[in-house]
Amino acid sequence: MNFFRYDPVRKEIRRDVIVFQGRKFIPSPQKSLNREGEKINYVTPDIGILLPSKNGVIGEVKKSFPSKKERWLKIFEQLMKYDDDLTGWPTSDEKVNSHDIVLILHISRAVAVNEFYDTHKGTEIEIKRPFSIVEFSRSNEGKQFYFFRKVSGGLSEEAIDNQLKYGVQVPMDVFINLYSTIKLYDDEPPLPYFLQLIWENVVLFKAAESGRLERLRKNQKIDIDLEIETIIEELHRGFSFRGLYDNESERQPKIPRREWVYRACYKLVELKEAKWSDEDKTTIIVFFRLYDDVLAHFTECCSGEEEDDKQMKLFKNEEPE
Amino acid sequence: METKGVRNNLIPGRFDFITPFYDQDHNRKSLIDGLDSLLLSHDLGVKSIPFGSERHPSKLLAEVRSKSRSIKLLKKDEGVQLYRMTYNSKEGNEIKEENGNFFVLEHPDYNKVYVALTIESNDFFRRAMLPFFEGLYPHVMMTFITHKRLKKLLEKFQVENHFSDLIITRASHKFRFYKKGKHDKIVPMVSWPKMDLEEAFDWVYKSNGWFQSLQFQGIRQNSPITEVSITRQGVVRAANMFSKVFGSFVLPICKTIHENIEFFGNRSRRDHIDLSAKPLVIDFGPDQFADSSENIEFIQSLKRLNKASVSVLHGNPYIHLSVVDYFDGSTFDLWVLNSRQLVIVPQMKGSISSIKRVINHVFDTYAEGDILDYKEILN
Numbered sequence: 047m048n049f050f051r052y053d054p055v056r057k058e059i060r061r062d063v064i065v066f067q068g069r070k071f072i073p074s075p076q077k078s079l080n081r082e083g084e085k086i087n088y089v090t091p092d093i094g095i096l097l098p099s100k101n102g103v104i105g106e107v108k109k110s111f112p113s114k115k116e117r118w119l120k121i122f123e124q125l126m127k128y129d130d131d132l133t134g135w136p137t138s139d140e141k142v143n144s145h146d147i148v149l150i151l152h153i154s155r156a157v158a159v160n161e162f163y164d165t166h167k168g169t170e171i172e173i174k175r176p177f178s179i180v181e182f183s184r185s186n187e188g189k190q191f192y193f194f195r196k197v198s199g200g201l202s203e204e205a206i207d208n209q210l211k212y213g214v215q216v217p218m219d220v221f222i223n224l225y226s227t228i229k230l231y232d233d234e235p236p237l238p239y240f241l242q243l244i245w246e247n248v249v250l251f252k253a254a255e256s257g258r259l260e261r262l263r264k265n266q267k268i269d270i271d272l273e274i275e276t277i278i279e280e281l282h283r284g285f286s287f288r289g290l291y292d293n294e295s296e297r298q299p300k301i302p303r304r305e306w307v308y309r310a311c312y313k314l315v316e317l318k319e320a321k322w323s324d325e326d327k328t329t330i331i332v333f334f335r336l337y338d339d340v341l342a343h344f345t346e347c348c349s350g351e352e353e354d355d356k357q358m359k360l361f362k363n364e365e366p367e
Numbered sequence: 368m369e370t371k372g373v374r375n376n377l378i379p380g381r382f383d384f385i386t387p388f389y390d391q392d393h394n395r396k397s398l399i400d401g402l403d404s405l406l407l408s409h410d411l412g413v414k415s416i417p418f419g420s421e422r423h424p425s426k427l428l429a430e431v432r433s434k435s436r437s438i439k440l441l442k443k444d445e446g447v448q449l450y451r452m453t454y455n456s457k458e459g460n461e462i463k464e465e466n467g468n469f470f471v472l473e474h475p476d477y478n479k480v481y482v483a484l485t486i487e488s489n490d491f492f493r494r495a496m497l498p499f500f501e502g503l504y505p506h507v508m509m510t511f512i513t514h515k516r517l518k519k520l521l522e523k524f525q526v527e528n529h530f531s532d533l534i535i536t537r538a539s540h541k542f543r544f545y546k547k548g549k550h551d552k553i554v555p556m557v558s559w560p561k562m563d564l565e566e567a568f569d570w571v572y573k574s575n576g577w578f579q580s581l582q583f584q585g586i587r588q589n590s591p592i593t594e595v596s597i598t599r600q601g602v603v604r605a606a607n608m609f610s611k612v613f614g615s616f617v618l619p620i621c622k623t624i625h626e627n628i629e630f631f632g633n634r635s636r637r638d639h640i641d642l643s644a645k646p647l648v649i650d651f652g653p654d655q656f657a658d659s660s661e662n663i664e665f666i667q668s669l670k671r672l673n674k675a676s677v678s679v680l681h682g683n684p685y686i687h688l689s690v691v692d693y694f695d696g697s698t699f700d701l702w703v704l705n706s707r708q709l710v711i712v713p714q715m716k717g718s719i720s721s722i723k724r725v726i727n728h729v730f731d732t733y734a735e736g737d738i739l740d741y742k743e744i745l746n
Contacts, residue, residue, distance in 0.1 A: 188705060189704065190685045219702070219705060219708070219710060222702055222712060222741070223643065223712070225687075225702070226714070227642070227644050242678065246689065246714075247714065250698065251715065254696025259695065259696055260505070262693070283642065284636065284642055284714075284715055338675075338676055339678050339679075
């Protein structure tokens with residue numbers, strides 16, 4: 047995304063490039079049915095970019111590809127759904143002139159996946175729009191970088207295509223604002239991390255507002271009344287992709303999803319860190335306490351949870367490493 | 368307003384020079400000049416606490432009332448107020464009511480910066496006044512003087528006042544963390560061997576430490592002319608030459624507090640309509656984090672921040688911490704993504720006093736560096 051957003055001459059983020067995540071697109075009538083003949087209501091690529099030229103880019107990000115090759119075809123079938131005259135772009139007519147499709151995957155599988163694509167291209171896999179495979183890795187040379195390189199195909203934006211041809215190192219510190227403000231994607235985060243986010247960014251704020259935080263001791267608590275809607279709204283406003291594309295749209299998923307927040311709240315109740323304040327479970331009373339390490343506290347509390355066995359997932363459809 | 372007949376901390380039989388001084392009307396200039404004259408003729412010392420506050424002290428202090436302490440405004444003149452603090456002090460099983468006066472001087476240029484001054488006894492200052500101001504955190508913000516800056520202030524003071532030497536007579540210092548072999552040479556924590564400035568600062572710097580407080584004599588023609596003490600938090604005491612000390616130490620410290628307020632202000636994401644982050648950077652110099660063991664040192668240092676939560680999201684090869692300040696609910700993301708810089712990202716709330724507290728803690732327990740705006744490192 048940042049290849050398109052970052053202006054290397056002015057050294058600033060371009061305001062005329064719109065980026066978004068998890069947006070719902072409606073397929074064209076030609077591609078509105080799946081293999082089984084069932085209607086496809088919408089497709090939701092991981093990332094999307096809209097350029098001032100009214101051209102677009104759609105990207106699917108796979109940090110870890112499935113180990114079983116038979117599942118790879120499914121991922122390409124997903125990409126083939128994006129090879130379509132999609133409706134739902136953030137333009138006045140919800141269309142673009144044309145768009146590229148990019149598969150972004152970790153360097154460890156890039157060559158194998160590219161071979162797979164070459165083998166099945168023209169038979170099981172058919173993508174007519176400009177399609178490219180880009181690999182990435184994280185590197186440390188005294189400075190933390192993400193390294194990106196094109197493995198195959200080409201991007202319509204020539205300058206970016208040339209950049210990616212030989213590989214680009216993107217220093218992480220250039221985008222620290224993004225890493226610090228976008229903490230939620232359209233995939234459910236691990237429960238301890240999500241509880242920490244709620245605790246530190248919603249519950250704590252209310253505790254500070256109460257005027258009692260300053261004098262609170264470790265053996266004391268503050269009861270915080272919270273509506274579920276408030277939790278969703280606060281995290282959505284402050285820590286989702288909304289920060290990049292501040293335009294509420296029905297096509298844009300509201301992150302965090304209500305069910306994630308409910309799961310987290312149920313966990314707080316189970317842990318006796320909260321109780322429901324009404325039968326409808328629209329409001330919860332959280333017992334705010336001081337913890338020396340909020341994340342460690344909730345990690346320990348959730349030690350039996352399934353999520354603990356997994357690495358933190360950034361993008362959907364990943365297999366645990 | 369009458370201020371006589373209320374001092375009960377005088378030595379019996381001694382003439383009370385202080386009360387008439389309190390009775391005079393003072394403005395900023397006459398207060399400092401008056402203190403200078405008072406010190407010339409009497410065995411007194413001035414103790415000063417420069418501080419920053421969003422609220423005017425007359426409003427802030429009026430709200431302070433506890434079972435053991437109360438503050439009363441006695442006089443209010445142009446830029447200067449006189450207060451009396453009444454407090455309980457315990458002697459054996461007996462609880463005595465004591466009191467002492469202090470001035471609050473408003474800085475003429477920096478509207479959120481003040482100096483609290485007293486000529487009362489050391490006992491009053493140490494046991495009542497200083498703890499009182501420290502206890503007003505986060506509503507009152509003192510400062511921290513870096514090792515480099517403290518040395519510069521002392522050097523300037525020496526040159527401006529034509530001292531042949533500044534000799535350290537007493538000091539307390541702290542080491543950031545123990546490194547085997549590095550701190551083998553033990554120097555007493557309080558009684559300091561008479562060293563000149565260069566030698567003392569060099570030793571502390573090489574030992575990865577800092578001066579908590581420093582007492583020194585200004586020497587002219589082999590005789591001590593003045594004795595001054597200064598702490599890392601900016602508390603300054605002088606037995607004479609106060610107007611010079613005020614100009615050389617207190618006013619520059621006020622400037623630092625003002626710069627901190629300006630630089631650390633408006634960093635909360637909630638301050639901005641787009642909720643954008645306004646990070647700060649501490650630049651430690653090249654290769655600070657070249658060795659991965661440094662990550663552990665840094666994280667362990669941060670974990671010692673009191674009344675806070677410090678969570679490690681990533682520890683190696685890069686550092687990503689989430690820090691909560693329980694004093695006022697400020698939260699921060701801390702990142703180390705290259706070998707020389709720490710980036711501090713204030714989240715929805717990142718108050719001035721909290722940013723100062725986090726940076727102060729890093730400087731005290733890990734290492735000192737230059738504070739920059741994040742934008743500066745991008746260009």
